[in-house]
Amino acid sequence: MLEQFKELAAAYCPESATLSRGSTVERRLSQLRDVFGDPAAVDLLLERDDPVLYRVMAIEPADGPGDLHLGLGILYPGKVGGEYFLTKGHLHTTREAAEVYIGLAGDGVMLLEDEAGGNVRMEPLGSGKLVYVPGHTAHRTINTGSEPLTYFGVYPANAGHDYGAIAERNFTHVVIEIDGQPTLRKRKDVFPNG
Ligand code: S6P
Numbered sequence: 001m002l003e004q005f006k007e008l009a010a011a012y013c014p015e016s017a018t019l020s021r022g023s024t025v026e027r028r029l030s031q032l033r034d035v036f037g038d039p040a041a042v043d044l045l046l047e048r049d050d051p052v053l054y055r056v057m058a059i060e061p062a063d064g065p066g067d068l069h070l071g072l073g074i075l076y077p078g079k080v081g082g083e084y085f086l087t088k089g090h091l092h093t094t095r096e097a098a099e100v101y102i103g104l105a106g107d108g109v110m111l112l113e114d115e116a117g118g119n120v121r122m123e124p125l126g127s128g129k130l131v132y133v134p135g136h137t138a139h140r141t142i143n144t145g146s147e148p149l150t151y152f153g154v155y156p157a158n159a160g161h162d163y164g165a166i167a168e169r170n171f172t173h174v175v176i177e178i179d180g181q182p183t184l185r186k187r188k189d190v191f192p193n194g
């Protein structure tokens with residue numbers, strides 16, 4: 001596990017915010033079209049370009065279910081339809097599995113929403129910031145700055161990712177810029193049709 005962590009850290013180049021090796025998942029704007037509140041604004045942007053919004057390099061643990069799983073995320077800056085670039089967001093398949101996010105560089109927030117949708121909050125994630133994601137909590141990363149936001153996610157090896165629930169109903173809140181500040185708002189107040 002320690003060797004794997006070192007391998008992951010060594011593959012990350014802070015200057016270029018890229019990964020030199022490893023299995024990397026890449027998500028482009030077109031793959032998140034319906035995640036954003038204004039898909040028409042996404043389509044307009046897609047006429048010109050389909051940028052990579054984020055990359056995740058994951059290290060699978062070799063030591064079984066008691067081990068930890070590591071993900072290194074790089075979320076690029078940008079906006080579409082008034083929303084910052086963001087990740088799809090997910091719950092863990094093993095709902096009680098928690099996660100710790102360790103911010104490495106950039107500025108951003110995490111949107112946390114318990115499974116029932118009753119407890120919603122936004123927590124800062126950026127260089128030197130830590131975010132604890134309890135079990136049963138949907139989580140999405142949002143880049144609110146002008147540089148790539150990079151972070152480690154550390155979670156139980158048996159956590160798994162459930163994207164289905166979020167794809168069906170999305171988060172109930174969005175983070176948009178108001179008076180220059182990332183601000184949490186109810187989705188239906190910002191995107192009545194979204
Ligand atoms: C995994 C961890 C992160 C995310 C990454 C991308 O549990 O939370 O590594 O995978 O932020 O987000 P998403 O929602 O597309 O997996």
Ligand code: ZN
Binds near residue numbers: 090092099139153155
């Ligand atoms: Zn997670």
